[in-house]
Every structure is written in structure tokens, then in C-alpha cells.
Amino acid sequence: MNSMALEMQRWRCLPFIMQERFHFIMKFIGIIFIAMGILALVYQGFSYNKTEHDAQLGPIEIQATETKTIPIPPLVGGSIVVAGVVLVAAGYGRRL
Numbered sequence: 001m002n003s004m005a006l007e008m009q010r011w012r013c014l015p016f017i018m019q020e021r022f023h024f025i026m027k028f029i030g031i032i033f034i035a036m037g038i039l040a041l042v043y044q045g046f047s048y049n050k051t052e053h054d055a056q057l058g059p060i061e062i063q064a065t066e067t068k069t070i071p072i073p074p075l076v077g078g079s080i081v082v083a084g085v086v087l088v089a090a091g092y093g094r095r096l
Contacts, residue, residue, distance in 0.1 A: 027091030033084030040077030045070055 047069040055062040 023091045025091075026087050030084045030087030030089075030091060033080050033087060035084075037077045037080030037082075037084060040072045040080060041074055043072075044074065044077070045072045 047067055050066045050068055052064045052066070053061065054064050
């Protein structure tokens with residue numbers, strides 16, 4: 001075989017390799033979505049602490065710490081799980 005034929009063979013299999021990589025990435029992102037959705041359904045939100053420096057008089061410092069909570073509705077968590085399942089199923093492509 002000459003070098004031109006070898007080059008053509010290499011380029012013919014390239015779309016298959018790119019397609020396999022694309023399917024792997026879709027499955028990976030789908031699994032991450034499923035995990036995030038399950039966490040959103042279990043915890044239904046997250047909280048964090050916000051510290052504010054109110055005053056400072058010499059070496060004395062006055063701070064206020066406030067806990068804030070951000071709720072995540074169950075509909076959002078369920079939607080993320082469904083989107084993850086769709087991505088995983090699409091990641092298998094025609095192999096199902």
C-alpha cells in the first residue's frame with residue numbers, strides 16, 4: 001500500500017473514534033447529572049454561612065454570622081435525573 005491509501009484508511013476510521021469519544025462524554029455527563037439530581041432530591045437545598053464584620057474598636061472586633069439556606073425544589077432534582085438518564089441512553093447510541 002502506498003502512503004496515500006494508508007492516509008485514507010486513517011481518516012476513514014477517525015469519525016468512528018470521534019463518535020465513540022462523544023458517546024463516552026455523553027454517558028459521563030449523564031452519570032454526573034444523575035448523581036447531582038439524586039443529591040438535590042435527598043438534600044432539597046443547601047446552606048452556607050455568611051460572616052459580616054460589623055465594627056472594629058482597636059483589638060476588639062464585632063462579627064455577625066448568618067446562616068443562609070437556598071432551597072432546591074424536588075421538581076428540579078427530578079428533572080436533572082431525567083436529563084441524566086436521557087444523556088446516558090443517548091450515549092449508548094445505536095448499540096441498544
